[in-house]
Amino acid sequence: RAHRDPHRPRFHFTSPGGWLNDPNGLTHWNGVYHLFYQYNPLAAAHHRIHWGHATSTDLVHWTDEPIALAPGTDGPDRDGCWSGVLVDDGGVPTLVYSGRHGDRELPCVATGSADLRYWTKDQANPVITAPPEGVDITAFRDHCVWREGQVWRQLVGSGIRGVGGTAFLYESDDLRSWRYVGPLLTGDALQNQGELDWTGTMWECVDLFGLEETDVLVFSAWDEGTTHHPLYWTGRYKGDTFTPTALHRLDYGGRYFYAPQSTRDEHGRRIMFGWLQEGRTDEANAWAGWCGVMSLPRVVTLGADGRLNQAPVPELSQLRRERVDVAAGPLTDPYTRLHAVRGDQLDIETTLRLAPGATGRLVVRETPDGAERTVVEVSRAHDGAGGILRLHRETSSLDPSVDIEPRYGEVPLDPDGRVDLRVLVDHSALEIFAGGRPLTARIYPTRPEEAVGVGIGADGDVTLERFDAWQMASAFTQGPRPLWP
Numbered sequence: 447r448a449h450r451d452p453h454r455p456r457f458h459f460t461s462p463g464g465w466l467n468d469p470n471g472l473t474h475w476n477g478v479y480h481l482f483y484q485y486n487p488l489a490a491a492h493h494r495i496h497w498g499h500a501t502s503t504d505l506v507h508w509t510d511e512p513i514a515l516a517p518g519t520d521g522p523d524r525d526g527c528w529s530g531v532l533v534d535d536g537g538v539p540t541l542v543y544s545g546r547h548g549d550r551e552l553p554c555v556a557t558g559s560a561d562l563r564y565w566t567k568d569q570a571n572p573v574i575t576a577p578p579e580g581v582d583i584t585a586f587r588d589h590c591v592w593r594e595g596q597v598w599r600q601l602v603g604s605g606i607r608g609v610g611g612t613a614f615l616y617e618s619d620d621l622r623s624w625r626y627v628g629p630l631l632t633g634d635a636l637q638n639q640g641e642l643d644w645t646g647t648m649w650e651c652v653d654l655f656g657l658e659e660t661d662v663l664v665f666s667a668w669d670e671g672t673t674h675h676p677l678y679w680t681g682r683y684k685g686d687t688f689t690p691t692a693l694h695r696l697d698y699g700g701r702y703f704y705a706p707q708s709t710r711d712e713h714g715r716r717i718m719f720g721w722l723q724e725g726r727t728d729e730a731n732a733w734a735g736w737c738g739v740m741s742l743p744r745v746v747t748l749g750a751d752g753r754l755n756q757a758p759v760p761e762l763s764q765l766r767r768e769r770v771d772v773a774a775g776p777l778t779d780p781y782t783r784l785h786a787v788r789g790d791q792l793d794i795e796t797t798l799r800l801a802p803g804a805t806g807r808l809v810v811r812e813t814p815d816g817a818e819r820t821v822v823e824v825s826r827a828h829d830g831a832g833g834i835l836r837l838h839r840e841t842s843s844l845d846p847s848v849d850i851e852p853r854y855g856e857v858p859l860d861p862d863g864r865v866d867l868r869v870l871v872d873h874s875a876l877e878i879f880a881g882g883r884p885l886t887a888r889i890y891p892t893r894p895e896e897a898v899g900v901g902i903g904a905d906g907d908v909t910l911e912r913f914d915a916w917q918m919a920s921a922f923t924q925g926p927r928p929l930w931p
């Protein structure tokens with residue numbers, strides 16, 4: 447059944463079938479990119495999580511590898527092998543992950559064969575037998591591990607009741623025996639961040655890395671049933687603490703770009719993946735037989751304003767076919783259908799120049815009668831400063847059971863009001879980048895074969911400086927992802 451689903455992306459990575467969530471163990475090892483992921487091969491539901499595995503030499507085409515980790519028949523990971531990372535222990539590929547037993551997770555270790563295919567769990571698991579003593583914690587899982595001088599350091603995601611999310615810092619000589627150092631940072635740091643005052647009761651999937659002179663701590667703010675969004679602190683990591691400068695949203699899609707993990711590749715780039723959750727019901731997922739989409743790999747850099755800039759890796763242009771451009775000029779109508787561009791696998795790059803108070807608009811996945819359409823807008827503030835990116839999904843689907851909540855966030859414009867807008871449409875997966883700020887979401891038109899229209903428009907004084915669109919080929923031409931239709 448999975449291959450009959452028109453909502454299944456074709457150039458985003460999805461699992462062969464079953465459930466996929468967080469990216470894990472990201473690494474570029476001897477020229478090969480390894481993407482592991484939270485995986486239930488048995489059903490499209492989050493249950494007894496394994497580690498799936500896929501490899502790529504170009505970040506575009508992926509080959510499925512054997513399942514890397516499966517829950518034990520007994521022992522510390524009998525109820526799941528939850529999120530973690532891969533490190534190079536003097537040539538020995540080593541995984542650090544959260545073994546789940548009952549409703550408790552504890553750090554476990556496994557070592558791999560040279561090709562990273564076969565993994566042996568340590569007899570001594572779990573390598574940390576209990577969370578720090580004397581701290582009233584909400585949870586304890588997910589890992590960021592790195593080499594620092596002569597020692598290993600590790601962050602474990604957690605939360606302190608009454609205080610907020612946190613990351614606990616540990617230190618080790620051998621990845622097996624760990625000394626607790628203390629909380630690196632807690633969620634009560636820097637109050638008065640407006641809408642970001644609340645960083646959840648738990649920080650999932652903490653990821654610490656440096657970009658130029660800035661240190662970045664990415665985490666997924668979590669609170670039972672209410673909060674699921676990726677955030678990052680910028681600041682300075684020194685000694686045993688992280689001194690924050692600012693807190694920002696990582697992706698305006700919130701839970702649609704969740705639990706991201708990054709790695710520095712052999713070219714020195716910071717490459718990040720996140721999990722695109724589904725926006726349809728559990729029953730729809732079960733019917734489809736697959737669920738969960740991996741984001742396109744992103745290059746993360748530091749912007750002049752001290753925030754992160756994100757862009758899909760340039761390698762993706764390999765999949766571009768049949769370019770269509772639209773002549774530059776003023777956009778005089780609120781909406782014009784572009785008859786030369788249509789499709790459900792598209793990469794669109796455009797540059798808009800907005801006068802103060804103006805809004806530029808790009809519509810994708812539109813049915814001929816316009817009953818279903820997904821609208822991306824960038825508006826410039828009346829005082830000319832700054833812009834807002836908005837995604838309107840209210841009409842993206844007539845199916846009342848799918849999530850159609852709009853999404854929005856601030857985007858930088860250049861002094862002339864210019865913004866680069868890139869929109870990647872891959873069936874139900876949508877990734878938008880405006881001025882380097884991402885907004886990721888899912889859309890499920892009920893007439894998917896007809897919802898292939900594209901259009902542009904404006905309210906106010908907007909000039910189209912550039913518009914190029916490409917059909918995107920499938921990344922799974924030989925792989926196990928069957929073609930549609």
Ligand code: DQQ
Nearest residue numbers: 484528529588650651705
């Ligand atoms: N998913 C994993 C956890 C992590 C969460 C379980 C984030 O390790 O905290 O599948 O989506």
